[in-house]
Amino acid sequence: GDSVTQMEGPVTLSEEAFLTINCTYTATGYPSLFWYVQYPGEGLQLLLKATKADDKGSNKGFEATYRKETTSFHLEKGSVQVSDSAVYFCALSESRASGGSYIPTFGRGTSLIVHP
Amino acid sequence: KAGVTQTPRYLIKTRGQQVTLSCSPISGHRSVSWYQQTPGQGLQFLFEYFSETQRNKGNFPGRFSGRQFSNSRSEMNVSTLELGDSALYLCASSGGDVVTGNTIYFGEGSWLTVV
Numbered sequence: 001g002d003s004v005t006q007m008e009g010p011v012t013l014s015e016e017a018f019l020t021i022n023c024t025y026t027a028t029g030y031p032s033l034f035w036y037v038q039y040p041g042e043g044l045q046l047l048l049k050a051t052k053a054d055d056k057g058s059n060k061g062f063e064a065t066y067r068k069e070t071t072s073f074h075l076e077k078g079s080v081q082v083s084d085s086a087v088y089f090c091a092l093s094e095s096r097a098s099g100g101s102y103i104p105t106f107g108r109g110t111s112l113i114v115h116p
Numbered sequence: 117k118a119g120v121t122q123t124p125r126y127l128i129k130t131r132g133q134q135v136t137l138s139c140s141p142i143s144g145h146r147s148v149s150w151y152q153q154t155p156g157q158g159l160q161f162l163f164e165y166f167s168e169t170q171r172n173k174g175n176f177p178g179r180f181s182g183r184q185f186s187n188s189r190s191e192m193n194v195s196t197l198e199l200g201d202s203a204l205y206l207c208a209s210s211g212g213d214v215v216t217g218n219t220i221y222f223g224e225g226s227w228l229t230v231v
Binding site: 032034036042043044045046049089093102103104106108109 | 120122147149158159161164172204206208210218219220221222223224225
């Protein structure tokens, strides 16, 4: 079945540091890939997505590239801020046409803590 | 465009009671799914409704149930509450088909505490 593996957290960085959160996946078809962010006490917000190989999703300074050859979708940001402190979830979703159900498979989440 | 709206945001219930949570999806979305989030188990899928029919179901006991109305609004119900049901319950909506896409959007969640 489908699965998503994220690096264990927490990831602790100083403000303006470079961020990478690793995400690899296993899928039977050709999934869409997503990053969601959850700030304390809130629901999950869609951060970015990519729907085909070599697509780059980007939003709020975050980027991730769909790498089919390495089955990866690593999240990066060049300069993190204290306000980026949150939990980040990687997810995949397969279409019904490729035998999936649209129900996303989520990773366990990676907590990011940014210090001033 | 309004996002996914969940009510109530916070509630406290006693063991053995039942609870109903409500979710209004993004306008035009026909798929509504529910998730349970706890520190120990992470994000777990409960069920998904599409056009008033349960289309997918996770691995939860029958005490957890849901329904969807003709306007796509959804409710989930948990009967005979247990302490372990204390969690953040998240609702998410999407177009739900190949035309409208499979990106899901979450609400703020309902925090349930069972005492």
